[in-house]
Amino acid sequence: MPKTDACERMLQSIRSHKNSKLENQRLPAILLHSIDNYIDSKSLQRTASVYFSALLALIKQSNGFDYSSIYILSIVMPATPSDEKLLHIDLLYTQIVPYLQKNNDDAPTIRCALNCTQEFLLSFSNESKELYLKAVDVVMPLLVKFSVDLRPKVRKISIQVLQTLKQKYDGLLPHLYPAIFDELQRSLSEVSNMDNPSFSKGLHTLHLLECLVDINQASGSDLGIICNALSRILTSNIPTSEPIFEMSIKLILKVLSERIDALSDAVIYELCDSLIPYWYRALSVTLLLYDNFVNRNPSRGIKGIQTLLEKILDFCISPLQSSESDVEYDGATSSDILNSLKFLRNKFTMKFVNKKNWATVLSNGIKKVIKTITASSRHANYAKALPRCSVYLQLLLGAIPEDQISELLPAFSVVARAIIKNKLVETPECLDLFKIFIQKLASPTFLECLGFADNFCNIQKSHWLPEVFRDNITGETPETFFDCFLPTIEAGNSQWWELLPLYTKAGCITNNLNENTLKKLASAIYNDRSCHSHVAQAFVDLTKIENVRQLISSNSSNLIGVLGNTLATMKNDDSNAEDLVMAATSIFSVAGDQQLQIITNLCESAPLSEPSLGSTGVIKLFPALLSISPADTWKPFLPHLVKLFDIAIPSNLSQSLSVLNFGPGLAYRLLQATLSNERMISAIVPVISRLYDSMNSVGDGSQALPKYVALERLKTWKLLFKLLPNDEFHLLPSAIAEVVLFSKHHDDDLRAMAFELLVEVGNRMKNGGKINMSLIDGEEPNKTVVEANINEYISMISANLMNDSLNLKVSTIFALTRIFYEFSDYIDDDYVNAVLEEVQSSLQSNNQEIARAAVGFIKMYITSFTKSKVLFHLDTLLPLILRWIKEHNAYVKLKAKQLLDRMLRVFSLKELEAFAENETDKEWLQRIWRVRRSRGDKKVVDNKRDASDSEDLAIKNPMNKKAKVGKVDFRKHEKKLNKASMHRDKFSTGMHTSKRVQKKN
Template structure:
């Protein structure tokens, strides 16, 4: 119940909303748009009138005022002043929602009579009618059930107003029609006050639905009559679509009466037979509106009735028009019911739905069978909810059993679909079964194990050309990821070591791609022992034999499964024992080729558990099967019992391998740092620091740590120095050591950063970068207190930093500047010259990072605007200054002062960078001053200075406003062209590009007037190039369209007949291949059977013997006859190059490849070309015989396959010339 206080609050909120809307209109009094200005003037006049009459500006006074204004515009049911009437109705539409309901209810007849002329007048335009519709909507929303029922039989009633809206909802004007349909939706959606609780629908719903349905039927009948009389029906289809949109509005409001659902569904499904996609889309919209509107438990019975009606309208099995549409409607209906009403209720009905839809798998039309599959897949994916698939104790045992029964029924129905009877739809049915495995997950056991066995046997037959192999593997993959590899391998065992059983080595790659959250113990006990068996085979066999290589491949595939069995293993604490960890450790030392796999497995153990612990998703089944508490227990187990020992092993392996092979070991080490206890991390860190200290002392004594160490040629696979390795480990553990050890870390940085060795310096700066990435609050406070000291070290070590370590140093500075306190800005002065110099470095990474650092410095100055920069602490000769963005520009300008070309060039480059980034923070006058300052350097003779200066001028010209550049444009153009002439076109391309950009901004004519007469050729060249480019693009467009058309008609009927694929005559001596009989127009299917064992069509395995292609058997007799005479004598024929019949090769794959290689292809102008016998990559046409000699000569000149080197030796073709510079 709404209280008086709530009603008063709603009233006040409504008045505030209305005032806001009116205030917005008042602000448009000076608008350039005439209609907005007129609205504001009318409102101003009304406000003044109310003020003169001493009336308050309330919804009632506004309503009465605008209604009176509307009366003045209409005389004798005709509109005399259309613009004023439009304004009056616009304001009535705006004010009416806030007017008292009693007023709109009691004066309904009087108000409707006054509005009627605006709807019936011939001069009424769309804006007027839209406002009238909105006003009518507010009027109708205010009426109660008594008014709608019209018990007094009044001539003017709400239904009469609704009738007007219904007529307008079919109006040809789009905006009017849409507004009317929205109004109908809103009116019917709101149940009027006083309506009986038993009758949960609007009193006018029957009237509106009858109007829409009758009108639609009439339109369809008229349409059919036009079709029979062969008349144009193009005008009727839009009307049908408009009517369907009206029906969508009514169904979306949940106002369609139950008694009229049957005729509606019948008509909508009839429309779905149409080939017009717009009509079908509109019909689906009506269905969807009906389904989406029923969202409450109250609507369950109505929804079930709708579903029953739709199922009663089930079309014929082979109806290509209606069946796909009906299936799409079924999918939408079931999914809507499950999502909005009751998922469990629809789940119980799924077996009946599967039976009804499953009959379409017998259709002779493959598209209908595919639609049936897609329908059921949509129902499975979106209609079955995860909450109904949970197991006890999260759900009631009764519910669990009920769902189990439903799943078993679905399994039985789908199992019947895997018989020979459904052979033509087998691929679609397998897609459905794959989806069922993925959706049902653990609940697919045991109901779908028979499906898995049957489909697995299809794949195990390994019949060549069997088109279900791929989809069979997809089903098996879905089963592995859903019910786990343990159950799958029980049903389909690998049988790798038993030659008497069917081997399934082909399942190893499928397992690798789909295993997750499985039993690690199962892998250790049942799969891994196969390695020993095949290892013995490899050791005892010929290393060059095919079998030995196959055995080695199987070993690799078995080991490759380990990382995936370590992905959230369900039995980590029982399976990952000390014994197994010791075995892994031994293999890491002994088997070099297994190290990537083993490291990946160790990494997955921690990373997947950590992700599960930190990210609790919406997957409620996963939360039940693998709760976060289990992940936490597993990580604690690894942390307390395995982490330290495994880290020791990984450290030892890390120190033994070359630099370029360490990544996978480092990726395995870092996760164990993450889970190690604080005590273990401190102990490990201290040990590494001790080893680093000892290694540095030893290497310094030996003299191996020198400045030129990095430039020395390193032997291949050389192991780095121990000091470098220890620094790598410290970099990795920086983020994970406790804050108490940060002082020791900074001591290491302070010492190692001063060692003049690039490898050590790089890692030293990386330590600082990693340190600044720590997000722990305790660590952050300690780091912030040490920032000034760290910055001081950076300033001191600037001269000793080696060029190859400069990028890492600048990266650390980027992070350091972000944390720099407001009172330490003077340190920026100490590093700025280094940053500026780095912008002209030969190292690309150094240049890029220096630009990033400059931008960070600019942001820091913006953030700390007004703070004092105490430059005297760095250099007593530099006065203190205030932090502003202008101060940064001033510092860069000062760096351009010394007459050192490289330094000046770097300063101008830095200015270009920060000018582009921060020019919006500067006044226009300051920007012009900077431009004039840099322009001076254009007069210098040094090209190193001129090049970045031209870049700055381009940035400045393109960013400054046109009016600021135009007065200077002529002088700038003269200067640019003078530089071009002075330096002998050295800057020609750069200046040309600059002029092109200026032409884009100012136009051809402006730039042309600014160029001296003697240099006009440059702009003429630009103009000609642009014209040529546009002309070429036009020609290319025309040529492409003509080529397309010629391709369609270029082949003559003779050519098409000659090169069209034809059926081959295959031998049928050994295999009986019987085309299946049927009325289907699809591909012919063949049954492959042995003469000794006839095919049992009642056996489900028979499906694997039916294929769409003819299978071929190994022809023993033909090969024997090729090598033996009648009396058994062995005959070896000499090869004859002239007799090269490629089709005589019994290897069909090779024969096909050879045929493609030697067959004709079509080249330019549709000419046939054959491949030359002598070269694999050269093609020659049938009409180019005259050029063969020339081609062979040019080939020898180019250094082809037969080119001779010095002394007549055959040499390889020379590589093509490659430019040193990359563009």
């Protein structure tokens, strides 16, 4: 919104409060009315500049301002030109600044004064840099002071002013940062030195620091000031649970994480010395400082780290050295220290410590851990110390170099076995310890530390182990799994199969995988249902490993045989069937010369003509293999595929739905797999006409097929349409007739698929091709070859209007509606006129279903074609529609009204009245026109469609499932509609009831 419009809107709002009971609303309104009267008496325009001048005169006359004057001034200043504001700069220095310096009580007036200050500063920044910097030096301390004010609204407006100025002018930082740092030091010093401090102001100061100071732009000296100020909070007696303490930790960690190298040595030394006595309050900060300190002063840094790690270890084992359940540190709880240790796991790197110094740092600590844990196994607080020691080892593991990890293994082994013995594995700290170590160690070494290497009974009892291994195994070969876990699996513990994909998914080269191992995997699939998904995924992964493919290829026939036999014992809807099919497909893809033998074995072991095969999971295997098979392998299968449609179902199985419909269902899926295989296309094209004939021969009654079979059939037609050569379009009419029937199907998905196919075929025809008319059934044998185009496509579809089938006629009108809408720019006028004449005759039909479909076509025609084309047929269309209003039931009347409403969007009332046959028709037109006018819709829309009718929308956009043909069952509402019609006829205009009926619809 422009500033002038916003100003006028706000002033109008103020004027409306003249009689308000609230003083802060009434007084500004009275003042504004007085100014308005003065401006009007002087015959001036009510502009922001005029109000600005009047208010300045009033303030000077009163030798100061009150809330009313400064409030209105803050509203008009944004719309006042900058040059006018610069002429009155004295207002800032003589009135506003002194007021802000002396008065702290009246918050509303302060907020308005701050807004005026912002407007002056913005004007200065645009016009005069010198004036701007002078003003900034004066007002910056005030803005910072009010930015930490205890009143939220004052604080908010002050921060907004500072943020706005910072964005507008980059040169503000040298003036802004010193003011913020002064306030930071002052407020934090007060907080840390007071006996009973109020933390609010200090917290607001930290918030100001976070909002306005960019750590990456601050200088090293500025960062030093920030760290020193924040360290006062960390070393004070403020409880660690206070928000000001937590925010101080957050800010100083941000500085150390992003800009620690910018801090001077003196600052680092000072911070380390001040924080080491309070390490338990700010452990993360202290450790990060010493981590960097090593690089600046190795001897002092190593000594400090060693001291700090000793203190941390003493904390971890303190429960074992005291009878108390927990040891409290001054102001810091054990959970605070543990959380700090967890935070440091990946940030404490010790990258500047060499190997010799590492040995010094680690040796005493590791020995102390081993000794204490071993000697205190019966202590009452033993379970309390183990999670702490786990976090301590995690800290060291995150910092230690890779080649030094072996130094930690003795301590890890002692702690890990103690954790397992005391059943503490599922505590978060202990579980994290295992997960972090498995990422660093090989599986055999890890299991050896846990004591599982030679004792598989322990592995069997460790139900938590899969969670430790899951998502933490990297770069290990499958042999590791077979060596570590296969023995316990063979002992009857099949749950360990879930770890197998963790070792195979990495794709590492393996040299020791042998045929015997593959047999064990295949045997597991056949005998153990619980391992299906895991072993199947392993086979998929193994086929991707280069040096394993040959081994799998040589055993592919046996492996796929086992998978096929297993699938034959599974139900078709079994959740594991897809996994086994995926494994078989992967193995088949690397089978090479054995593919033909594999297919032969499968066909012999599971005859495709066997109806009972439909209830097993093996039916999913054939399409999957067919989709990736070479053409030569499956050429002999194509004739059998065509015969597959003629399967006879035994009478004793006819009651089973899945068996009854299995034959065509599988045939369609197999045919789809064939048609989608690019290597099979050369084998398919020569028999494409045979496939069309086969599809048509089993197409009778396709409307009655179960949904899943009908969908598979339409998907097959889609692929056949795509592969049809451009010179064989004579095969289309019979197929199109079936698809047209589906365009009226009661199921939304089938109807949407049918419309999609009709449009795709239309695009093929639009791009050209040949139609041999003599080869089309029912055509004369001596007809010529014609060029394919949209007009010929319209002829193919509209030919179905001559059929005696009521269902086909209605479906054809629906299909034509969609095609005309989609290709309106490509259809010749002669074809449009011919189809429209047929549809007009349908409008006169006494069959409501046919007439309803015709209404949908007319609605599309009116809104999708040009006005001139619609006008050509208006003399016949309008009387038919008006006849509908007078002769049909409430639902049909409603549709007819909608048609007339659409016409009134395209034509004027006079244009339509010219085609009315009598005065009654004119009255109906005038009535509908008045309804439109009462709704306030006076626009004439040319060539736009209306998305209000769900049935029409489904024809135009069938993929929109929110509005589809048949979605609303008007039969359920027929009584209501008839009742509404009766009430409507009682009124001469029909306006009120018409609106109500339309709203219900």
